[in-house]
Amino acid sequence: MDLQKPPAGTPEQQPARQAPEGCLVVAIRLPVRIVVLVLVLPLRMAWDALAVAARFLNDTVLRPVGRALLWTARALFVWPFVALWRHVLVPVGRALAWLGHVLVAVPLAWLHRYVLTPVGHALAWLARYLVVVPASWLYASVLTPVGHAIAWCLKGLLRGMGLILTGVGIGLYWVLRVLLVLPALALWRWVLAPVGRFLAVVGREVGQALGHAWRVAGRISLAAGRALGTFLRWIFVEPVRWFHRTVLTAVGHVVRDTVLRPAAEAARSVGRALRPALASARESVRQARADMRRMLFGASPEPVDPVDRREPVGRAARTLGSSTTALTKD
Template sequence: MELDTPSPRPRQPEGCLTVAIRVPLRIVVVVLVVPVRMVWDALVVTGRFLRDTVFRPLGRALLRAGKAVFVRPLVGLWRYVLIPAGKALAWLGTALVVVPAGWVHRYVLTPVRHAVARLARGVGAGFGRVYARVLCPIGHAVTRVLRGIGAVLVAAGSGVCTAVARLVRHLLVVPARWLYDRVLTPAGRAVAWCLRGLGRLLGVIATGVGAALYWTLRVLLVLPALALYRWVLAPVGRFLALVAREVADALGHAWRIAGRISRAVGRVLGTLFRWIFVEPVRWVYRTILTPVGHVVRDAVLRPAAEGARVVGRAVREALAGARDTVRQARADFRRMLFGERRQPAVVDRREPQAPATRTLGSSTTALTKD
């Protein structure tokens, strides 16, 4: 199954102005960008060389020095000073504060609290009895007296309230309703009609003034601004966009060409450096230093190493013999002064063997026993 690859976009035809701008612009940009690209590539190579040979080892050394100077002392301070000090302070706090506080709470505050609670329960029981036997009867009596007085006052006040309500109705409510229905309502309707007419008149005036201002601003500002944008700013913007696009394309093209030139120059310089320095050094190393090194190794270093090994072996044997001689002399001197050491008696610590098994040719009786 073949995949559908998108077809390349057709290249639009370009005018003579684009070509006239592109060719000299690319020539100028290439001439200006090539030195910049070569300097940039040289800086990149130098930076990579410094990163690999200077900054990374320096950073690792600084990291190790920082660990040795700061991290390890702080870890040791935390592990061997602060943690034991914290444990000691916690133990002192427990011994000096927590345990005494618990003892005080258990043997002082708890009994006092129980005593106060019992006293409060006794006082409450006494007040409950006084309330039930004295205050409740007095309260019921006072309530009954107040209820009788209230009933008398309500009966007297109901008649007074009825008379006052009738006077207020005939003196205030009826005249106010007549004034509202016969005077205020027609006056309000007339004022509302006048306001609606005034609003319509102001709306017509505002519409006319708005239309006049709209056409005035359109003729004096909008149409000249539209003409300026369409016939001046848009062509200038297109020209500037064309120039900017061509400059960007020229810079990209010049940067790529300068990169190729820089790589070619770098290869040439690398080849010259290899021919002038590396190849002679390699030839000297292969044709002169390597045979000389092999001769020095076979004629000098290997015999010297073999002789050093023989001398070392002889010295080790001599030192071993001297140690044995000194050890034997010390043992003889100790034997001469203190005599022979008492040898411990040999004790048979083996388990007793089990009797042999009975066979046809053996007997366990005294008469037949060999």
């Protein structure tokens, strides 16, 4: 177990070292920090000075002055009003309330109970016999028959007016029927309807003629188009097809076999020859870019190989140059 432990000072016990930084990073960091310090330092100093001055002013001036003003306001406004309310207004109010109860409320209650209530009851019996009973008799004996007579007269008048209006309406209906409806009905039946039927027949025939003429014209146009297409095909298309099939196709085959295929083979050969050179050039450019990055920004930290701290599985086979003791083991 002791032989398998890592010795002191191994990478596992030592703290990880910071990766080296490039000269470009250091060259940029220092000026930026200097400029920021020059700009921020006056503002921070001014802010700290204002904070100290405000705290001193609050502790020495504003807080004592505020307390004095609060005590003065209480002494001038609150305490006098409290004393006036407690020692003057409340006793005076209680005395006035007692006097009002004794001098006003009690006499008024006695007057209402022993004077106004009996007088009111007496007046209510007198009003019933002097006003209500005569008014009821007058309504039942006089106003009701007169109202019934007036209602019967109005009903008869309305019925007569209804009969008169009904007669006038019937007369107007027959007058309008004879003067307007019957002539209009005769005009529609004997003039407008036959003329409409005639015009409908004429319109239908004209529409059918237009449809037939449109279909016939379409067939004629189709036949003319087919004839013109056949003429153009025999004049232009067939000679062009014959020239392409017999001349251009043979020339294209000759050009493909004698020019294009050899040129393609030569291009493929050149590509196969240039591919290793391009790969070598890309590798050189990549290496140069890595060297430039390492010079400017520093090298990346190298990974630390893990130490195998497991127990030995079994005894290794002995050889001539090895031993089994800790003192003679290499």
